[in-house]
Amino acid sequence: MSTETAQVAEVKKPEEALLSKRRKKLVTDPLIDDNPITIQVLGICSALAVTTQLQPTLVMAISVIFVIVMANLTISLLRNTIPTRVRIIVQLAVVATLVTLVNEFLKAFAFDMYKELSVFVGLIITNCIVMGRLEAFALGNKPYDSILDGFGSALGYAWIILAVAFFRELLGSGSLFGVPIYDAISGLFGEDFNLATNGLMVSPVGAFIILGLIIWVQRTKTGYVEH
């Protein structure tokens, strides 16, 4: 029965280096070749929603890294005890708990960020990357490998949303991390010179365009084709 085969049998291997080639691949693969956003096209929703400015995006990226790594670790530790028939619910419960923790911490220590990100922190629960890694990796692998895998996938997600946010904040608001770049550039050319910001970049449509361009550039370079 396919639903009962989530636990992959482990092969006994000789002691492996802390960062062996295989383990490095776990982290580096999702950065480009198997990027969760540009190749697997997961987690698009939050990539569109939170990327108008770099600062909230950075907080979002850190939150996602924390949630994926911790969820991968927890599920991997529990992988031999989780009943296969309820494993999805167990995964969800763990992820939801972690996300709620992140939300509570943001509310206590970074209230402005909490207000800005509002529902999108809660929506990490439904971020397909998290559940995807749990199902595909953490359920069948050892804790340390699972941490590396989660970290890799989360970094792959993080750098893409940061790249999108970089262009959206620069072109849409003329600033980076809230520092006005356009004003400074305009100042160099005298008073009459004024760089106009692009309002389209502030709306979700701008994120689609930037994301599309990133995917295009990446696939041209790597020659990836969808099967």
Added chain:
Amino acid sequence: MQQSNAYIITFSIILTVVLGLLLSGTSQVLGPLQKKAEELDTKKQILGAVLEPEKLSAMNPEEVLSFYENRIASKVVNIEGLEVENDADGNPIVAEKVNVAKNYKMAPENRLFPIFMYHADGNPEDVESYVFPVYGSGLWDEIWGYLALQTDLNTIEGVTFSHKGETPGLGARITNQGIQQRYQGKEIFDESGELQSVYMQKGEGRDYSSDKHKVDGLSGATITANGVNDMLKNYLNYYIAYMEKQKSAKTEIAALN
């Protein structure tokens, strides 16, 4: 591997209890910190209506709290403009703790209306401006803000607006300083003393500096702008009784002098 039902149920119960304890423990520990953060946020918004944004953002949390302590006095009035000091159980009411959103659900006659007075350092009698909380609905969700009036209770000193879920880049622009500055110096009463409020117009990019009751609109966010207009008009209306009392008290004092 097929587990027995008993195993699955036990596993689920243990998991639920462990996760539940973890969550409730965290919220217990972080609760007071979160309350403080919320309080600071409210005070910042109130001060935002009367202070320059640069000045406010330069302050650290302790400075904000002590500045607030020294410069803001508050009271709570009802729809008739009479001060309310105790609630139904006789407990004192604190203006900062009055939840405007919750009051919004009640009939206006039963609502409590907090008022914050920005006064000279150490002298609550020497009021420089009055700050009135306002609350309403935008396009997607609630919007709220604080409107500061000068001592003539007519000229707008400043406003701050916040929102829960307006469209980023469109309606969400009401939190923008440039847009809030459009309200400065506008007047809420006309020459005959009728409440006119201030209306954000449809479309953007026109000059309304000659009109005391109009400000430039938000392109692409007319519904949010209408929400702001309704919010201001409604709440100014609720505060009218208080303003009238305040004004007549002032003329009396002037007459005595």
